[in-house]
Amino acid sequence: MKSTRSYPRPESRRTGNGFIITSVLLSLCLLSLIKAQYGQQPLLLILAAGKSRESFELEKAMEALKMLTAKGGDLASRGNEDDEANRVLLDKVSEEKSAKPLCVETSRRSDVCDVEGDVRVKGSSQTIFASPSQATREWKMKPYARKHDQGALAHIKQWTIKPFPDPQGLPTCSDNYTVPAVVFSIGGYTGNLFHDFTDVLVPLFVTTYHFHGEVQFIIPDSKPWWLSKFSQILKQLSKYEVIDADNDQGAVRCFPRVIAGLNFHKELGIDPSKAPNGYSIMDFKEMLRTAYGLERPTAESSGDPWDMRKKPRLLIISRKSSRVFLNERGMSDMAMSLGFDIRIADPDITTDLGKFARLVNSADVMIGVHGAGLTNIVFLPAGAVFIQVVPMGNLEWLARDTFEKPSPDMQLKYLDYRIQTDESTLADQYPKDHPVFTDPQSIQKKGWDELSRVYLENQNVKPHLGRLRLTLLEALNFLPHTRKMTQ
Structure with a gap:
């Protein structure tokens, strides 16, 4: 995913000429340090290290600013105005670096985007609109837990999470919800029982079971027969009828929170240390027992085996x-x-x-x-x-x-x-x-x-x-x- 985000500079304020000159020199030194030490770093190496271009730049800005501070001595000795300017700059970089990322890699298999606030979903165009406080740039992703498998992704539609447009272009809500929504695809390799469970159903359990049914599913790449086959499981996870994103006829559905993509841990498995409420695969099996009315939680003694x-x-x-x-x-x-x-x-x-x-x-x-x-x-x-x-x-x-x-x-x-x-x-x-x-x-x-x-x-x-x-x-x-x- 390419980043088009630019980071805001500290807010301008009225200063004397000396402060302006100092600030310009400070900025030039900072940019020079970043370029000199990191400007030649290939982007592929950055991405291979698992960092976005933005997080990489933030980290290097932090390091460069600290180096500049160390080399220049105590900034406070240069005057209160200089000290305040540098403190604002450092705080701004720190704030950006520590902000909750909109989309995260939950494993090598899956990306999950989590947006809160005023969130608007237009399924017919595979678009999620988020307030600028949540999304300051566009993210593109495919909500299926095989993100490096091109064979699977060839059958998955791409979704875009983007900031609200200008007020005149803001899509009007056609439906309002009080529960969160989860967007996930049932394209890919579904239809093969192993992939039904390991790519979709187990990750869906991890992502949604803690909502206790108070969650709305939005499904692109829909297959009616698949929804019918696994309807009993879906009903255990959501109390609401599934929304077919591809046939939503331009509706704009507004939610307090939208999660796009599913948390994947491992093949047919769950890592309780990463799952909400410490859920395990045994909790998943218990959910299946409820869904299908399975009578035997354990293979207990049934008496004489020769009977x-x-x-x-x-x-x-x-x-x-x-x-x-x-x-x-x-x-x-x-x-x-x-x-x-x-x-x-x-x-x-x-x-x-x-x-x-x-x-x-x-x-x-x-x-x-x-x-x-x-x-x-x-x-x-x-x-x-x-x-x-x-x-x-x-x-x-x-x-x-x-x-x-x-x-x-x-x-x-x-x-x-x-x-x-x-x-x-x-x-x-x-x-x-x-x-x-x-x-x-x-x-x-x-x-x-x-x-x-x-x-x-x-x-x-x-x-x-x-x-x-x-x-x-x-x-x-x-x-x-x-x-x-x-x-």
Whole structure:
């Protein structure tokens, strides 16, 4: 974002000629110091350090003024007028430096702009008007938590936060609100369950849950089917009907506060030290339990596991197009022999989310091949076991970052099962000495599209039942309501 802001100088006052001359010399010295020491600093280095051009200039002005003070001795010795002038200058710079920034980077993934006072939103033009005391220059941003992902941002409209125009051009309010508004996009990669949660729903919870429903959502890039699918969650976070910014027909909506963008902490996770009221991902899960009427907060003891009605339940996440379990029936039979009650389900995009959430919540163990469907771990009860089957291709980093790391914070026991060459259909597609097997890193270096094509889109799996049996026995041993089994 380019800055067009210029900083005000101290207010002028009547002075004697000596003070004017001193002030001019002081200003020239200050500018000379800044130019000499920092004028050649490339802007790219400034931005790489995470500073705006404005904050950089303010810091250097402060440093230069302090250096000038040190070199010139005690400013007070030059007379009261000089001392007062310098004090005003220093206070002005300090005030600008300490002022609350309008837009901040909440993580490498997200920018959030927070405007208070008389704030006017014209959704049809993606514009937020703020009083000059809040915005002294324009800010441009895209309210989606993948700000460096050009693939995602290509589908996100840009919003502008700008100062009020002159009184004649000030947009008149068509609707007035007493609650704050939050502007966020559901463009990007939404439609993929993992991105629905990690890019939008978890950050939305972090940003808005502390308002206790007293917040108005304004959504550009709207998808009616998405709003319908997640309506129960949205109703937990806001008491008001969503405003479709793209179809607002020139309305100007006036709010006491507007937040544009969502606070992102980490994949499928929340950092309580950064969240309002110390909220955690367990609070998010509790909200989901309320939204969908989930009965099991924990995987508690249910009695004798050999009682058919009280056996530990294993949910197998099925897939139909890629990363398919080719021996699903054999897996099911083997798990039944261990005493599991088996359920098999495919959470495709048409699935009723509430119904599927209740199925997942009934499970004690959930197993599935890496993919968006595993995002359903958010509905598992605390103490449940989650088994991620990792396709071959040195994808442990991907499995770790997306689902393994979030699991402990959700109070889930995590296990993985790593597919070997003879358990993968890649063995039927490539010779044994192909880089797909011998040098997976060379495939990954070609970029995400090639990695996905080879290892995710064109690989099915057939786990060895004997080896998988050991993993399921380990899962049983972790359950709080089942006896250890060694057979």
